Amino acid sequence: MTETNPVEQFLTAFSTSVADDTFVRLVLSGPRAGGERPERVLARLVEIRRLPHLSITLRFPTKDVTRNLAATEAGAWLREQLGKEFHSALLCTVRRDWQLAVPEAGLVRLVTHRPSIREVPSRSHDLPKRDVLDVSAREWLVGLGVTDARGKVRPAMTDKFRQINHYLEILSHLATDCGWRGATVSVGGATPRELVFADMGCGKGYLTFGAWHLFNRQFRVPTRVLGVEARPELVAAGNELAGRVAAGGLLQFAAGEIATAPLPRKVDALIALHACNTATDDAIRRGVALGAKLILVAPCCHQEVRPQMSHPPVLAPVLRHGVMAERMAEWVTDGLRALYIEAAGYETKLCEFVATEHTPKNLLISAVRIAAPAGAATGAAAAAGADAARQRIGELKKFFGIQHHALDPLLAGTEQSAAAAVV
Structure with missing residues (x-):
């Protein structure tokens, strides 16, 4: 595949944002029909033992399942998800937002927007649980x-x-x-x-x-x-x-x-x-x-x-x-x-x-x-x-x-x- 391929461009943008710490969040939606797939996948970048990991939340109708994946393995995981498991993906970085559509039939499309979120979120794995009504x-x-x-x-x-x-x-x-x-x-x-x-x-x-x-x-x-x-x-x-x-x-x-x-x-x-x-x-x-x-x-x-x-x-x-x-x-x-x-x-x-x-x-x-x-x-x-x-x-x-x-x-x-x- 060439670099002009929309999926490859999206994967490159993802890998770059993880490498230069501009990653904000990743959302996968539009699951393929059949099977017990989550309705949505949310991912954020966290540090575990001083190494970057992707904290992935799988949103099922009745439960959430969370798993952590080393950043070095995240690109291969995402490649498997795009088109094979989910039809839509949103990548937010502090520089640009990227939206990818991988329909079962028709053209794969990628569009970019100015960033919707301009600050890098916390990389803490265990976010402090605050008493909201303090x-x-x-x-x-x-x-x-x-x-x-x-x-x-x-x-x-x-x-x-x-x-x-x-x-x-x-x-x-x-x-x-x-x-x-x-x-x-x-x-x-x-x-x-x-x-x-x-x-x-x-x-x-x-x-x-x-x-x-x-x-x-x-x-x-x-x-x-x-x-x-x-x-x-x-x-x-x-x-x-x-x-x-x-x-x-x-x-x-x-x-x-x-x-x-x-x-x-x-x-x-x-x-x-x-x-x-x-x-x-x-x-x-x-x-x-x-x-x-x-x-x-x-x-x-x-x-x-x-x-x-x-x-x-x-x-x-x-x-x-x-x-x-x-x-x-x-x-x-x-x-x-x-x-x-x-x-x-x-x-x-x-x-x-x-x-x-x-x-x-x-x-x-x-x-x-x-x-x-x-x-x-x-x-x-x-x-x-x-x-x-x-x-x-x-x-x-x-x-x-x-x-x-x-x-x-x-x-x-x-x-x-x-x-x-x-x-």
Whole structure:
């Protein structure tokens, strides 16, 4: 192969970045069909016994598997992955970003961009595990009534404190998936800017304050967080507390509904953890329309799909029981939501979200956008994944007799209307 071969160019860029210590991260996605392959592979450069290694995380649907590979063996490993195991690869260095697409049929393509991350991350193998809700979180935890002035969790707020911790742990992992930890975010690879998060239906703001704290005080990544809540008294209380903790304008609350509240033109993360029924779908549509890198929703009720569901003969003996029909409606509703989001160009993952005293344990749907701009190298693999999701949506709706879904506009290409209200 000549040096002009896209795969060889990508491998050379990878080896060079490891050798001159400009490597930031590597992401492999778009696994080949068949077999038990991970959905995604993340790799970072670490030092083990003073020698460079690639720390590789294999992301399976239900687990993560981590392995370490000596840097001298990393090039051969990566060559085996490209095309044979995965169709898409992203290499980030402090000098350039490289995107490679290796479709099963068609031209292999490689494009480069200005660097999205301009600082070399820590090479420590065992990154120090910090207590996210440390003394720097005390003022807002006290203000929200979670802890007392000495930092002790109030007995009645133990479940809430546990929920906040669990949420921030999940958000921390997602920040890594999105390339936001220790990153200098760029606009078009040029001017650094703040991240922008919109937390829709945020209630009293427990998790809104948590997200602001995690990114601004723990990760030290400038992040503007907007909490949207319909109840004006909660909006006023949130803004008053944000002023007291000296958020510096990076944490604000505004009155509005999930479907119609004005939002910034650029939103990096669209979050809705308290949305009921189709308000969850409103949030998903807005996140897709705004091109959010991350969409994070926790549905709490499922009233749209169940009245439409028929009982397929093979499942009739099970679904004749009301409680089973209710659970099936929940699974089908959230399974369809994940497929609709995938059809819009995202990778999704569902996990269980910790319960509070007010809310039963439920699912958390996280989605990270993988669709690249038109013409970029990952376009072919992303399009194939979106087409497969559309097909599965049709099959699932037909099987259960579902005629319509609140996310159907995503398939019709009309999701842009959801972004009409911007500021």
